[in-house]
Amino acid sequence: MAGHVTYREVKATILDRIKGGAWPPGALLPSEVELAAEFGTARATVSRAMRDLVEDGLVERKRKAGTRVRKMPLRQARLDIPLVRVEVEDQGAVYRYALVASHVGAAPDWLRARMGLPGGGEVRHILCMHFADGQPYQFEDRWISLDSAPDARAADFTAEGPNEWLVRQVPYSNVEISFSATAADAEQAQHLGCALGDALFRVERQTSWDGRELTFVRLTYHRGYRMTARY
Amino acid sequence: MAGHVTYREVKATILDRIKGGAWPPGALLPSEVELAAEFGTARATVSRAMRDLVEDGLVERKRKAGTRVRKMPLRQARLDIPLVRVEVEDQGAVYRYALVASHVGAAPDWLRARMGLPGGGEVRHILCMHFADGQPYQFEDRWISLDSAPDARAADFTAEGPNEWLVRQVPYSNVEISFSATAADAEQAQHLGCALGDALFRVERQTSWDGRELTFVRLTYHRGYRMTARY
DNA sequence: CAGTGGTCTAGACCACAGA
DNA sequence: CTGTGGTCTAGACCACTGA
Structure with a gap:
């Protein structure tokens, strides 16, 4: 025996047929049983390959209806969302953090509405800067709900950014993230040079944990910043 | 028998333990064999659950070293990249397309450098607009290499945008996508109002297919546009 | 070397949805 | 009803890598 046929080989073969036009968009692929017979593998191996192809957005599967090549390839980009520090260091630059301002107070109305906080909720508001090789990289404007994270009231953000602190406190969270363009206001212009x-x-990011809204952050990047991904 | 324990149940249980702090960041999880014994499942079922957790960025696995909870949860957002038409229609708005300009010529130097085109390569340059309920939605500035896609020379882009045409021509492609902010120039300001x-x-997107650079497009959105994702 | 995850097999039952 | 994908099992061998 020359060894098993791997699911990667099966996937590559199917991919080639789709690329090559043998199975054009909308076409019905053979069933798993048929493909397994053709490739000389167990059905589970074909199934594994197919699961990858579904994830890559190339085919659609329905029970009884079978597997079809997607007409409009639903492509999705995977954007890594690292800590700023890691992002900067990965570029080979020296990272520096600086706290600009911090205070505790009642949540303003727009934030209460946005985060769905109860009336009278207190928040900690932090402004800070992230530098790469001494150049302004990112201006961070963050609000943390003290109802959800009471420890944030006394946390020290002079040496370390609130993001790194939060990541340590909460191992898992649900995030809504949005990207947009904005015109620099006076404060941003000053800090970002x-x-x-x-x-x-x-970037605006709202994080909840265990069903409670935890933090809302607005990250403004230096002029000319780009966020890149491949797929 | 009450039926099998599913990999989803296994995954949920492990997730709960991570969330609950039973296995804090950096902790070593039991081996697949041990977990399979605990849950009363086959090892493959635990393995399936673990693969999901790796994909979700919650744990790291190494042979011999075992499975650990990630210290810094490497979260990644999945951004769906639909056709503009689909994006607009999904919002319940009426989509309209309009061709602004189109011509064929030699690729300018900056584009040749950017796309890695050979000297003397011809390109088709298309400017067009996408509207939602009659309001400007997106301004598209696209270049298509006629070396890679000769059919684009004669294609008719008066009724349909070049993106929809390309999707039909090429079932699969490699994409580099980048997001940034830009100040509106005269042309953009005029078309986007x-x-x-x-x-x-x-959004700038460069697409290659079969190792050849196919198209470069610069999409500029109306003022106030946001791109949103959850993870 | 030995323990871990990575994968494949052959078989089975089930859930869903088309005909 | 029937064919399809979805999943689980029990067992096996392999590949990598830490000790």
């Missing part, structure tokens, strides 16, 4: 009104890339 | 210099969200 750009002109008022410059177009800046902005 | 905003002021000169307004901060706009921009």
Whole structure:
């Protein structure tokens, strides 16, 4: 025996047939049983390959209906969301963090509405900067609900950013993230070293844990920042 | 017998233990064999659950070293990249497309460098607009290599956008995508109905197929556009 | 070397949805 | 009803890598 046929080989073969046009968009593929017979593998191996192809957005599967090549390939980009520090260090630059301001108070109305906080909820508001090789990299404007994370009231954010602190506190969370463009206001322009009104890339992220809203953060990047992915 | 224990149940149980702090970040989990014994399942079932957890970025696995809870949860957002038409229609709005300009010519130097095209390569350059309920939604500035896609020379883009045409031609492709913010230039401001210099969200996408560079597109969105994902 | 995850097999039963 | 994918089992061998 020359060894088993792997699911990777099966996947590659199927992929080649789709790429090559042998199975055009919309086409019905043979059943798992038929493919297993053709490739000389167990059905589970074909199934494993197919699961990958579904995940890659290339085929659709329905019970009884079978497997079809997607007409409009539903492609999805996977964006890694690292800590700023890791992102900077991965570029080979020296990372530096600086706390700008921090205070505790009642949540403003817009934040209560946005995060769905109860009335009278207290929050800790933190402004801080992240630098790469001494250049402004990211301006962070964060609100942490003290109802959900009471330990944040006394946490020390002078040496370490709130993100790194939070990651240690909460091992798992649900996140809604959004990307947009914004014109630099006076505060952002000052900290990021750009002109008022410059177009800046902005990420807003709201994190909940165990069904409770935990933190809302607005990250504004230096002029010219790009976020890149492949798929 | 009350039936089998499913891999989803195994996954949920492990997830609960991680969330609950029973297995804190960095902790070593029991081996698959031990977990299979505990849950009363086959090892393959535990393995299936673990594969999901790896994909979700919650644990790391190494042969011989075992499975550990990730210290810094490497979270990744999955961004769906639909056709503009689908994106607009999914919002319940009426989609409209309009061709602005199109011509064939030699690729400019910056594009040749960016796409890695050979000297003397011809490209088709297309400018077009996408509307939602009559409002400007996206301005598309696309270049298609005629070396890679000769059929694009004669294709008719008056009724249908080049993206939909390309998707039909090429069932599979490799994509590099990047997101950034840009200040509206005169042309963008005119077509998107905003002021000169307004901060706009921009997507740049370069697509290759079968190892050849196929198309480069710059998509500029209307003022206030957000791209959102959950993870 | 030995323990861990990675994969394949052959078989089985089930859930769903098309005909 | 019947064919399809979805999953689980019990067992086996392999590949990598830490001790």
